[in-house]
Amino acid sequence: MSRRPPEPVELIKQRRDRALAVLVEAVPYIGFLGVSFDRRGDELTGVLSYDPKLIGNPLLPALHGGAIASFLEVTAIMELSFTLLWDDVETGRILADSLSPATLPRLPKTIDFTVDYLRSGLPRDAYARARVNRQGRRYASVHVEAWQDNRQRLFAQATGHFLMPSRDD
């Protein structure tokens, strides 16, 4: 029995990075916040690069609760969207080269989002990882955790529910 030779690693990386880049570039608010994403396989880490405009309390100083909530929600939606797009791109249903903001599938819509502020956000970079706890045809539940210096010391976490885009949109 003959097996197909494995794909060249550069090609795989190029395809996956391209899919992620198109998703990130499509959403203006991600650029406004200064969020980028590190990818290891299908695992994403959101990175909020510190900027003085993200401050909510200049006296401490501390990050704005709204900036933290935004970072968490952006990371949750990206995790969910990338999970969907990953399947399309890896199975060849969507060709990565043909992806553009215009041809991108619709994004999930937030139904509700609950943020738990555990400690003050320091004026430095922050990181976040999201986990899709349930993904159905119509609804998804996503948990997201954010930290700064120490992965074990979360400074915020959130759970959100999302309406999934319909496939024929």
Add this chain to the structure above:
Amino acid sequence: MTETEGMGQHPGAEGDGKVRIARQFIAAIPFSGALDMRLENIGDGIAVISMPWNAALVGDPKTGVIHGGAVSALMDTCGGAAVMCHPEALAGTATIDLRIDYMRAATPGQRITARAHCYHVTRSVAFVRAEAWDEDRARPVAAATGAFTVERPAERPKP
């Protein structure tokens, strides 16, 4: 969690004139300024703050609808302002938790206005409800409930 080391921080100030403090409070917050928030009304535990539509805040490129995170930031700022203008003099506050329900997409191009009500205060916690609208005042775009820390001014020694 300690009160001095609060989360989702807002600046506080001691002294007179809660309305003046609240206006300073908005003006002094860099992230609220970056979102171009404007204090519309404030007093007795109720705050109204608005934010214009801006292409940089869009979350869904196909519809031009503002990202939920920007609406969260508006709700959080408005909730904090409502706590700080509560009749019991408060020195500052931080968000403990905030839940937002997104009822519908805000219409692109329209200003979003949030109204928050700090409806109960204990020694340590302030409870807040908030709603937000675009120009259609009959149908809210989002609702929020939150708990905030209560940081009281330091007791002054009696003369």
